[in-house]
Amino acid sequence: MIPHVLNVVLFLPLIGVAAVLLARRSNEAARWTGLGFSLLTFLLSLELFFSYDTANPAMQFVEKGSWIPALNVSYHVGLDGISMLLVVLTTFLTPIVLISSWNSIAKQVPAYIALMLLLETAMIGVFSSLDTFLFYVFWELILIPMYFIIGIWGGKERIYATVKFFIYTMVGSLLMLIAIIWLGYYASTLPGGVFTTDITQLFDIAPTIPLDAQGWLFAAFALSFLIKVPAFPLHTWLPDAHVQAPTGGSVILAGVLLKMGTYGLIRFNLQLFPQSSIEFASILSALGVVGIIYGALVSMVQKDVKKLVAYSSVSHMGFILLGIFGVTVEGLQGGLIQMINHGLSTGALFLIVGMIYDRRHTRMIEDFGGLARQIPVFSTFFMIVTLSSIGLPGLNGFVGEFMILLGSFNSTVLGSPWYVIFAATGVVFAAVYMLWMFQRVVFGVSRSEENNKLVDLSSREIGLLLPIMLFIVWIGVYPSTFLEKSEPTMQRVVEKLEQVQRGELLSTTVSDK
Amino acid sequence: MMEQLLTDTLNTAPIIGTMLLALIVIMINALKKDSLAAEYWVSLIGIIGNIALAVWVFPVRGTAFEGMVLTGGFASITTIIFLVAAGLTIILSREYIAKIGINVGEFFHLILLAAAGMMTFAAGTDLVVTFIGLELMSIVLYSLAGISRRVLKANEAALKYFLLGAFASGFFLYGIALIYGTAETTNILEIAQNLQALKSEPLFLTGVGLLLIGFAFKVGAVPFHMWVPDVYEGSPTMVSAFMSTGAKAAAFTALLLVFTATFDFADSSINTVFAVLAVASMVIGNVVALSQSNLKRMLAYSSIAHAGYMLIGITVGGDMSLAGVLFYVVSYMFTNIGAFGIAAVIENKEQGGTDIDDFRGLYYRRPSLAVLMSVFMFSLVGLPPLAGFFGKYYIFVAAIEGGYTWLTIIGVITSMISVYYYLRGDVLPDRGAAGKYRVLGRQRVRPGTVRRGHPADRHLPVLDTHVDGPLILEAHASCLHI
Incomplete structure (x- = not known):
């Protein structure tokens, strides 16, 4: 120590x-x-x-x-x-x-x-x-x-x-x-x-x-x-x-x-502000759901890969917001793990976009194509991260999104399954915009001569992506390593809110004074 | 009797010493040829000596010369503030005035004399002494504003400052006359004792109101602010720096002494007047600053806005709030002298103007200056962990505790507005970047004219005053009780 x-x-x-x-x-x-x-x-x-x-x-x-x-x-x-x-x-x-x-x-x-x-x-x-x-x-x-x-x-x-x-x-x-x-x-x-x-x-x-x-x-x-x-x-x-x-x-x-x-x-x-949290939970969760769908829809039409990733952040962060204001242990835990997931996956996506930008000095989807043949290592990493971002089971994104959806579905504070029903469409949209982008960039035929001269990742670049990959898989397969650390804290947060919801905490604290 | 005179003289030594120093400097100028270096060093050493005197008399809290001048404590602290402002101004001016073609000896002499005026102004416990200090400071500043005799704008600035300033002095003096008419004394400590009876006298309140107009003019509060932008823009940059910091600090500390530490108008209609002045200054200062294209004018409006924040502290009253105002004055002094100082360096070294365009791309030409300028701007915005934030925080805490949450909210909203123009006055790289945010400026600098490591770069007062924040605050809280 x-x-x-x-x-x-x-x-x-x-x-x-x-x-x-x-x-x-x-x-x-x-x-x-x-x-x-x-x-x-x-x-x-x-x-x-x-x-x-x-x-x-x-x-x-x-x-x-x-x-x-x-x-x-x-x-x-x-x-x-x-x-x-x-x-x-x-x-x-x-x-x-x-x-x-x-x-x-x-x-x-x-x-x-x-x-x-x-x-x-x-x-x-x-x-x-x-x-x-x-x-x-x-x-x-x-x-x-x-x-x-x-x-x-x-x-x-x-x-x-x-x-x-x-x-x-x-x-x-x-x-x-x-x-x-x-x-x-x-x-x-x-x-x-x-x-x-x-x-x-x-x-x-x-x-x-x-x-x-x-x-x-x-x-x-x-x-x-x-x-x-x-x-x-x-x-x-x-x-x-x-x-x-x-x-x-x-x-x-x-x-x-x-x-x-x-x-x-x-x-x-x-x-x-436990009372206000409960009072405003539905509004903030609704904002989260709107963010999920809006971010996903806007991502779909982006031509610039970096901008696409940026808007996908709006969508992913919407999930976290929903998880927090469902005020259940599962939702909050999912929100927390999703914060980490997003840090890893989106961070890795930005790194990957940066790597390709350093080589080509463009980020436009239409300039790429056929990268898989030319730079296979890059494409493999790109694929893993893309799938993690979509929420493929076995990778980290799935754990967070699933827990958030589960938590909000059971939420007594929200009291309605509709939030989750709408939010779940975001998962589908995510698959659409990410995979579509990935397909246009990595597969198909090259749309520019310069793509054929690209050099694959250096050992430095592989070295910095590998630790992220490790955690993407780790959280996807065995999230308990991380979840168990925060569970008691989250339980206490939720307990306090539940007490307030039943009107207990307010009276006891006042009588203490 | 003689003994008393001697003690009083010793207790007011920093003020007298500064006046003597000013005289020595002008004598050197008269007797010695090419005396720039000699005057510069004599001024600086003299200032350090006077600061030491001020520290030495710090424990002697009381009044001197039959209750006319405050000694020790509060007076020592204000004395140090003005001396530091004068010292920084002199350090940053040395090359600048030579370049601009100002007669050097006079310049240092006038700065020192103005500092002596400020000390008297902020230490006077008799309205007559306060007025003498005010006039000494103001008259010297009028001539400093116009010290570049051949520059048309400087002449305009001096004349405008003089005419309006004289008018304000008239109000101030008339106020003193009315107060004397009702209270039968000009000593503010004696007035404070009879305040309860005097408060109901309409003539007395009129006098106080006129006095307030004089103060509001000197601090540059709306609606008595019209002179500020023109004077700051027209005067030599370092003179503007000194006016915006030293003179403002003097007016605020005198205001503190007269209106809150002694007169104690808490819970009276005077508070409403201060609140109105504060709101008007914050709103108009910050909003009008948005549209300025000249850095000095922008800083002028920003100084009006900052007067508004300090006026919040005066409105609220109470130890914490007043200590907050003093802290604000100090932090604002360092920040603003720094910002003006950088403007002066740029003007001096690059033959540029002070338009915001001239600062474009400064980062590429002089990275260290650009970073410092950004730090000053961040401090003016009130961004932690810089001094400007701590000043605002103290004042806002006091305001909320004093039940003035609404003033705080206005203060915060106007601070948000100010973010835009402070960042606009900033100097980040813009070379070749056609932003939506600003139009591309002229490129005034020719390659080869840029020289790194200019001495002025090193002298800039770097903002680490927050380290001393609590210390100053605690010192002040006790000083206010004289």
Whole structure:
């Protein structure tokens, strides 16, 4: 057991930032330093995974220290089953992203790597914060490296895309800031209460918040998270950001940043505002279902592979939203595993699109064709990932989608099978757009002379796809390794919500005061 | 008697010292040829010495010269703020003024004298002293605004500033007269003692209202803001930097002292006036900033908007909120001097203007400057973990606790609007990228004119003030009780 392992995992990438900037004379040195730090962070985070006490649903690896006493803000971090898996996902994807950018990022290399490591610290911070103020700081800190990563290394319309991304996120999070402050203020109005931003204290206080205020707070938090997810009417920043971002940026964006939205919904909306969660569950689930179908339909007509993958994210994230607001253990567990699946599959899809773009400098479906003969290894990987994204049984996507559909079907909160019936059509659509795209790109006859000169994957590229493949199959065959970690935590979340639904929690908490 | 005079002089040493320093600098200029370096170093060393004096008198909390000037505590902190602003301005101006063709000796002298005026302004506990400080600061700033004598815009700026400023001073003075007429004293501590009785006097309230107009003009709050954009645009860039930070900080700290720390108008109609000023400044400042094409004008409107945020803090009152305002002033000072400083470096090094177009593609020409500029812009937006965010957070927390949630919501919505123009003032690569977001600008820079590692790059005040945030905050919370 490494002491203070969470602190180490959280801040090691930050030390890496300094190290990379010191090594800025040489691109090669910066690459190796960055990779070294991210790999070390990943190895240390495995300690989090293996020494996590599955039987204990409470926060573990907790670190607490005073930070700004004047505002009663403390540095308080810790992990439960939900956040631990997401932290490991983050540390797993970061080295892969750094390796994937080895040759494709040629200018300003040290800056790129430093920003990626800064991003890693911020992402881990978002998942592990147990103080709303700290959470907000990390949440917004994400914007700075992302702004530069898209804005400096992005495609032609990068400035437009990065500013749009920035403004969308900022609009949501500023409203969340008001809600955070208001929550702290509410804590101080209770008898003997003080202004606090500590999540564990807020969890106890929250159910006593008057219902109308709870509705507003729920909305402020939810808006911020739904923009990040992104849920249906708030998704328009996503295709722009994804298409313009460099490959590494897209992988991180799809792999981790979108999860921050769904993680926030579970951590804050469900746990802080149980009554409102139940009240708004059907609306949010409906948004999820609309997202599933809308994302799938729009994906179908895309001509650009990267844009297609970006819109498929909208569809996949819709599933997660549905799973969360079915408020059943199966649905939430499915949502969590689907977050990881989406990080792996969509991350891999973006990597694959990046690989072919590096070779051909185009992403248009019509320019390809017949790749299977020319570059079979590439095509094989592409196929596995495509099938995983569709949700083929035996691969990871199936597990998540099945659990979500099952959970929502049984949901007493939603109380209607129609959500699931509509959502299930999304699975069919997914097969249509993914397989159709795959067929046009990989099979058939080549539509361009240049396709015949393509070189197959290098060992570096195979090396970075293989670990993802491993987990795609692992989760598909034996998901319990991961599901068992988060199950007690999810059960506790659901129990609390069920209590509220029966009207128990409210009265007991009030009488305690 | 003599002893008392000596103690009082010692306790107000930073103010007197700064005035002496200004005189020394102008003497060097008169007596020595090619005195740029000498004046520069004397000014900087003198400023450091005065900061040390301010720290030294910090524990002496009280008043000097028969209750006319505040000493120690709050006064020390404001003194340090103004000295730091003056120091940064001098450091960043050195090459700039030589290039622009400003008479150097005068420039440093005037900056120091203005700083002395600000200190007096923010430390006066007698309205007459406050007024003397205000005038010393303002008159020096009028001449600084027009220091580039041959530039038409600078002349316009100086004249506009002077005419409107004189008008505002008139209001201020008339207000003092009316207050004296009813309270029979100009000492604000004595007035504060009789406040309950005075509050019902219509003439007294009129006087306070006139005083408020004078302050609102100096902080650049809507609707007394019309001078701000023209003056900031026309003045030499580093003078604008000094005005937007030092002068604004002075006006805010004096406002804090007069209206909240002593007069204590909590729960009165004055609060409504502050709230209206705050809302108008935030909304108009941020909305009009959207359409500016000149960086200095944009920063001018942004400074109006920031005055609005600080006014939220003044509206709410209470220790936390006032400490928040002070913290905001400090963080805003570093951020804004930095932003203007970069504009000055670009103007200086690239013979460019200060239109936003001139900053396009800066990242390719001077990456470190571009990144710093972005950091300043992010801080102005209020993005954690930069200082601007902590300032806003303190004020918003105080506002919600004080029952002003609606003001906070307006503040947050206008902050959202501001994101757009701050990013637009930003400098990310745009070379060859025809964005929908902005039209391609002129490429003013010729290859070969770019030189890396300019000294000014290194001097830029990097934003790490948030580290000191809590410390400053706690220091202030105690200082406000004099």
